[in-house]
Amino acid sequence: MFEFLWQPWPWYVSGPLIGLMVPLLLLIDGKQFGLSSNLRHICSMCVPNASPFFNYDWKKERWNLLVFAGILLGGAIAGLFLTPTVNLSAATLEDLKALGLQNLSGIGPQEIFSWEQVGSLRTLIFVVMGGFLVGFGSRYGDGCTSGHAIMGLSMMNWPSLIAIVGFFIGGLLVTHLLLPFLIAL
Amino acid sequence: MKQISFLLVGIYFGIVLSKADVISWFRIQEMFRFQSFHMYGIIGSAVLTGMLSIFLIKKLGIKTTSGKNIDLVYKKYHKGYLPGGILFGCGWALTGACPGPMMALIGNGFPIFIVAVFSAILGTFAYGMMKEKLPH
Structure with a gap:
């Protein structure tokens, strides 16, 4: 009966x-879903005087930081007990193999996303530059996938659609133009 | 009590993200290559669920658990939406994760994503420092 729990959903x-x-966040306390603002709250917590942008009472946003921390715990529960597996399409497997990735099992490519590779230029670009762009872009664009794609579209707040178009322009550029060079590094 | 609810909601979301494969770099690649309906189905049905919820909350005048009115704050467009979105999209394709999935990945035993989250915080910090110089 509980077999579905162990399959990918x-x-x-x-x-x-x-x-x-x-609705969960709205019903609990009228809060709006949006996770990237937590990155700003963390800056506000650590360096409130660095810029007026960080000088506010982050404690009022503690609820969102709790959601953010909870996601890590939820990931650990899923990883330990619910064995996430990925059924990737054959076409993607073929493309990634052609780009030179050897190990296509698991959640992500171990050749790039592992501690052993942390000093390599390739991993620095994917993890450090990638992470930096997520943090910079989400603030400059006023939201990420949760705030714009899920919450923004659910509210039919059309400016969010412009940001989402941006997400795809960026993602398609990296995937189709840059990735062949970056994976070969 | 409320604080615990938020933590529980986060745990719920972390489990769903993991079981949905949304945390998988491979799945994000598949999406940007248009080779599977999976991610589009997820985003589409998530948005429909959110829309329907908001419609019902407004229609029926549903209040929060503590009896407050639910008022939505709408984000206002500025010139950063497109360039910011593009930069975010580049980062999404590189890391294969947006902020939520990054946290779920740490939990799933990919400690390298601690570096990704730290870099994302640094990115937000850099934005805060140069905000005045960027077009908005």
């Missing part, structure tokens, strides 16, 4: 469960 189960974040 299909999109029509996962999607609505993700969408439920919107």
Whole structure:
């Protein structure tokens, strides 16, 4: 009966469960879903005087930091007990193999995302530069996938659509133009 | 009590993200290569669920658990939406993760994503320091 817990969940189960974040946060305390602002709250917590942008009472946003921390715990529970596995399409497997990735098992390519590789230029670009762009871009664009794609579109706040178009322009550029060079590094 | 609810909601989201494969770099590649409906199905059905919830909350005048009115704050467009979105998209394709999945990945035993989250905090810090010089 509980076998489904150990299988990857299909999109029509996962999607609505993700969408439920919107009413859950609204019903608990009228909060709006959006995770990237936590990166700003962490800056505000550590260096409140560095810029007026960080000088505010982050404690009022503690609820969001708790959600953020909870995600890490939820990931650990899933990783330990619910064995996440990925059923990737054959076309993607072929493309990634052609780009030179050897190990296509697991959640992500171990050749790039592991501690052993942390000193390599390739991992620095994927992890450090990638992470930096996520943090910079989400603030400059006023939100990330949760705030714009899920919450923004759910509210039919159309400016969010412009940011989402941006997400895809950036993602497509990196995937189709830069990745062949970066993976070969 | 409320604080615990938020932590629980986060745990719930972390489990769903993991089981949905949304935390997988491979899945994000598949999405940007248009080779599977999976991610589009997830985002689409998540948005429909959110829309329906907001419609019902407004229609029925549902209040929060402590009886407060639910008022939505709408984000206002500025000139950073497109360039900021593009930069975010580049980072999303490189790391294969947005902020939520980064946290879930640390939990899933990918400690390298501690570096990604730290870099993301640094990116937000850099934005805060040069905000006045950027077009908005």
